[in-house]
Amino acid sequence: MNKLKTIGFSFVLMTVVLLQACTKDNDLSTQKTDLKVTIENPTDLEAVEIKSGTISFTEINSGNITTSNDFTNNELVISLPEGSYDISFEGEIEYQLDGQTQTSTVRGYQTGLVLSGPTAIATVELFLHSETAGFVIKEIFFTGTGSFEGKTYHGDKYFIIYNNSDEVLYADGLVIAESTFNTTSKTQYTPDVMNEAFTTGTIVMIPGEGEEYPIQPGESFTVANNAINHLELNPNSLDLTSAEFELEMLTTINADNPQVEDLINIFGPMTMHDRGHKSYVLARFETSTEEFLANNKYTYEYLSNSGIPMDRDAYKLPNDWVIDAVNLSVQTTFEWLVTSPSLDMGWTYCAVVNSDDDRYGKSVIRRVLTTTPDGREILKDTNNSTEDFEAGVKPSLMN
Template identity: 50%
Template sequence: MKINLRALCLPLCALLCLTACKKDKQLGSKEVALTLRLENPQGLAAVSLSGVKITFREINSGKETVSSNVSGNTLSVSLAEGAYDISLDGNISYQLEGKTITGKTGALKQGLVLTGAQHTESLKLFLGQAGGGFVIQEIFFTGTLSPEGKQYLGDKYFKIYNNSGETLYADGLVIAQSAFQTATKEKYTPDVMSSAVAVESVIMIPGSGKQYPVLPGKYIVVSEDAINHKTNNANSIDLSKADFEFFYEDSDDIDNPQVPNMETVYSKFNPNNRGYNSYVLARFEKGVNDFLSNYKYDFSYDFVNDGVSFPVESNEYKIPNSWILDAVNLSVQSEFQWIVTDPALDMGWTFCAKVSDDAARYGKSVRRRVLAIAVDGREILKDTNNSTNDFEAGLRPSLMK
């Protein structure tokens, strides 16, 4: 019986151990000590920063860490290992040509990988350029569904707004669609993003220079087909009063002779109805011919699929950042990977679709927020070069009655 008792004790002891089990340790992450050095914009003297807010967004978890603890252009912060998008907002004052100037500053760095015990990184600041001229007020790029639930084509539009206190002329304004997509990140070579935006289609408002005035606080509508779409689709929009439309003779397109057509500068302009492309508003410095002659962009990248790399070569056009009046990055909420403009033009993005084939995106637009009402009663639209903050996402289009 001795053997029996010893054998019996084995499970009994285990049972006692179980009941005596202590709670396990708490979960913990691997932390990285990050030192972030802020680099002032070049050519400025006596630079002083204030109200700086830096947001670290870990792209896997979506967790955002916000810090304002900047001392002497350096910020030290402890972050969990991961890949981060870093954005900065703040105020800047500096001396230029003997004058003290105050304004907004910003910075963006995408895909910073933090592993190991510590990491030092620099972040280049840029000057915020508040939009005082033409801005993109609204983009209706999703289109509509018919009452039968079928996709309806032709009723997309852009609203271009005069955000200044002076009459501006729309003649020669360019709308361009980005060549790169915000949901498809690649390592394009050469990388020209800090100096230009790669574009795959460009249209331009015609005119002699002062043919199309836009009063302060007023807008023009550039539509896909400037007709009353409600006669074809009760869910659509009357765009017969649009100021311009884009028309392609070689396509099954509708031309309203009462509405001037946009000039096609490069390729067919066809906004993606999910919102993968971004848009810029620009003016050519030396005209269309100069643009087409001197701003071709040949680039290459490696398309990687399941670890296998395929070299791709392509060519489009590029618009220098200095020509760009306004930029809006669009994306699909769940698909966003990067912005496709220099962050000095737009360091954010906005959307209508939450997922790639989101049925709820139809009949929705993105619209710039109103910042204030001027003394003359016109609306001043918000333009901080951050579409995440400047735009309201997924609204009912303003022209949809």
């Protein structure tokens, strides 16, 4: 009987301890941090004044969003639950330019701010934002397809580029560049050039002398990995023989269609990461290819996971040359944007987890904003891929 009493007492004691531990954990989860945010005006502008704006705090793990417009003299103090946050700002500024008062839409973004403890500080740099019509990346099918034998199949990936304007545009000389850095692995690289350039090690260019490839308003063109009928090799795939261009890939995986124009490998080739760890930009060189390669080399340094100093070589593609940008990632392992937020303030995905077999046969497709009276679709282009794209949907070229 005494033994039973002892066991009973121990059980009750353990239960109390566990309840106290749970209570303590709950208390910790509701601890708050007083965060002071300084909003920095765009550089190279005079007499800048914020006329309106909203700052949003998104807790990365829970998805909870807190907003405020209660800032004074470009500063705001807010109390937030401890956690990891993305901060974004959207508003309007007034400034002086050539003696004239101008207004402009501005944005700002900071990712991965960890709040822990009673106080913290953060800075959000603003940049001018305008929604301009032109070429946009309409779709990226980067996952490939699974075969009926349970194997992966990668040759059927593609980009679709769309003329989102109301005038004829020419595809000649457009470049597609892939990020060097992964959106799923944030590391402190130096020097940090993100606010001035996109870091890339893979660049391909559409051929042409200037007006060989006209694209009508509301029309698009497809860049295929291999512009063949993949259904002949994999019944789960698609027919890409109607693609306007194809990538010139490694000889071991290149299935060339001689009737489809190859892109020029400036620095490549490009194979497209099938889990979405990379990001892509559409751009035009403002110098010759030779001058770009000679003048835009970028050597960056970082610490490996074991703390060993490392350095790597890449190229800097100036942000001013970029026409459109799309950050890709994995839903549960995203860590950072690898473009300046002035190019893209969001990201989209197909895979929920890093080794998600369900990602195969899925694409990211830009949303339709509106349709003109003559039936031309205007695609959504706010420079925020989270808002602009449908994530993990059926590829548009797959029947």
